[in-house]
Amino acid sequence: MREDLLRTGLIAGAVFLFILALNHFMPIHRDDYDYAMVWKTGAHLASLSDVAASGVQHYLLHGGRTVTVFCLQLFLWLGKTAFDVANALMFLALVVLVTVHARRALDFWKAPQLLAVSALLLWLALPHFGEVAVWKSGSTVYLWSAVPAFLFLLPYNLALKKAAAETGMRHIWAAPPMFLLGILGGWSIENLAVTVVAVAFGASLYVWRRHGALPAWMIVGVLGALLGLIGLVAAPGNYVRYNAQGTGKGILSHIGNQFAGQGEMVLYCLPVLLLILTAWRLYRRIEAHMDIPPAGRTGAGTVALATVLALLVLSYFTGGWVAGTIRDVIIGGVLAPLGQTKPKAIHLFTNLMNGFEEMAIYWFAVLLFYARIKRQLGLTASAVRAAAEGVPMSAVLRRHPAARYAAFLMGLAVCNNLVMLAAPTFPGRATFSSSAMLVAAALALLGDSAIMTALGTAARHTLCAAVLLLFAYTGTAALLITQEMHAADAVRIAQIEEARARGETVIHFPRIERTNRALRHVYYEDWDNNVTKEGAMEYFGLTDVVVEK
Structure with a gap:
């Protein structure tokens, strides 16, 4: 105590x-x-x-x-x-x-x-x-x-x-x-x-x-x-x-x-x-009395997530060239044809893109950790599907x-x-x-x-x-x-x-x-x-x- x-x-x-x-x-x-x-x-x-x-x-x-x-x-x-x-x-x-x-x-x-x-x-x-x-x-x-x-x-x-x-x-x-x-x-x-x-x-x-x-x-x-x-x-x-x-x-x-x-x-x-x-998926597995499968291998999706995350982090600490490229493409290919090129509009959009990499790093990091936890728990697509088929929502809630x-x-x-x-x-x-x-x-x-x-x-x-x-x-x-x-x-x-x-x-x-x-x-x-x-x-x-x- x-x-x-x-x-x-x-x-x-x-x-x-x-x-x-x-x-x-x-x-x-x-x-x-x-x-x-x-x-x-x-x-x-x-x-x-x-x-x-x-x-x-x-x-x-x-x-x-x-x-x-x-x-x-x-x-x-x-x-x-x-x-x-x-x-x-x-x-x-x-x-x-x-x-x-x-x-x-x-x-x-x-x-x-x-x-x-x-x-x-x-x-x-x-x-x-x-x-x-x-x-x-x-x-x-x-x-x-x-x-x-x-x-x-x-x-x-x-x-x-x-x-x-x-x-x-x-x-x-x-x-x-x-x-x-x-x-x-x-x-x-x-x-x-x-x-x-x-x-x-x-x-x-x-x-x-x-x-x-x-x-x-x-x-x-x-x-x-x-x-x-x-x-x-x-x-x-x-x-x-x-x-x-x-x-x-x-x-x-x-x-x-x-x-x-x-x-x-x-x-x-x-x-x-x-x-x-x-x-929720763990509850279904518990109710289905399923054995915990061994941790799965790192999949191609996880590798892709990690690669993009590393690229964004590198860009963030070296001038933000990823966000800058996306910003320039959108200004030139979308805003300019629409006539939205007033200085204040460009400034607001630029300020939004200045925070793009911060947000992207955050979301990709969340998804990468989620993928790791799923792998550690053996929550593969087949295991999740099998538990869902055997255990309805009402059973978990009950x-x-x-x-x-x-x-x-x-x-x-x-x-x-x-x-x-x-x-x-x-x-x-x-x-x-x-x-x-x-x-x-x-x-x-x-x-x-x-x-x-x-x-x-x-x-x-x-x-x-x-x-x-x-x-x-x-x-x-x-x-x-x-x-x-x-x-x-x-x-x-x-x-x-x-x-x-x-x-x-x-x-x-x-x-x-x-x-x-x-x-x-x-x-x-x-x-x-x-x-x-x-x-x-x-x-x-x-x-x-x-x-x-």
Whole structure:
């Protein structure tokens, strides 16, 4: 027990310090400048009453995410250091909550390895990590919404695992905090809020029908979540923003958004989904009572993967000639004939291609490790087919509670995304909570002793090596590039302060080339975009910001 507590403490400390470093280097930019002022007044936040007044203005004019906006503006007023610490703690809380939901038990400190895997998988799988878990305006919307929502749903999850009378939550004192947590969970972000209400209601209905009784905390929790959802969607500002973004978009556009959003989630969650697929195949082999075949030979496909990966790594460290060649071919053969050769379009496409090799190396590495694990486990095409023919899906779900629970979480993740059909847009970052649910599903399977036994020592070592290597690759890049953004932005702020001291109101900046890199674990928009430019101009009292072409 003491050893597990020590390991848990070390893992939690490492996660906190790493995320704190990223937050420290992350500059205030883009929407942060707008939210550092009383909404639509141009007055800097100077007191708690300013924060409250700004929240009311925002609710009436822009949207209903009042809870997250209040947190954002409160910490922008308190200062960047306070925000950095709070945001790192929030991410650590999410890691713990995902682990607890996966184990369906509160004693997460008894599984330090699972806690570490939770942190690593969330780092890899959360879409646009820098935008949703580091950048201030983004993290308060997505990360700070998920934490109270997942915390609120935890007692319901535990109640579903055990009989309601055995949960220890029949005490009347639990009702007030659950009501408040319900409001926070329902007053979060639109798709997650709907999911929170639906899950809390469904869990309560199940417990009532099965046990003929319903604890007071479950009832008031549902009521609180429903009130929070009403407060979220009834905001006058929602209709103002929808009229601006949703005009002229029919149902086909909304359906198309689903393909884009869900598809992007799949790309980010590729290692998580492959892990779930492997566990599913192992369950079928267990039920089929099949002997583990010897590890197969390295196939031609694996050799091809390794060759392409080596080529990409060589190119990445010698100037990026693979990405450069693809970029030039597309510009000359596709964009030029279409007339899409404006300087900004070329710059945006070039910036996208600058990150191409980073993404390609990541995906090829994931597939290469997956091929190795399949070979170590003897999961050949014939073996997988034989197990599938002999063991139907229902048999696996019936015999293995962890498989049923993981399937439920996966279905919940898809439904959570489907709620976005009502939204005029569905950016990849909106799959944040669904991606966290998929991570919880993978952890639930890894926590099953049957799967861990079936994985064997060699495959477990390969899995650990894969996750650690992918983290080392993306984590090091994210720290280095975010530090570059921090230094470049600090130079700009100093230049603004010097210019304002001289009475100048027009600022010229050189372009920052490396933005939105390391698989989007770095998020920074240069100041020639309208959001950063207009917000910074109003915040610093400038009349123009010019980024050199």
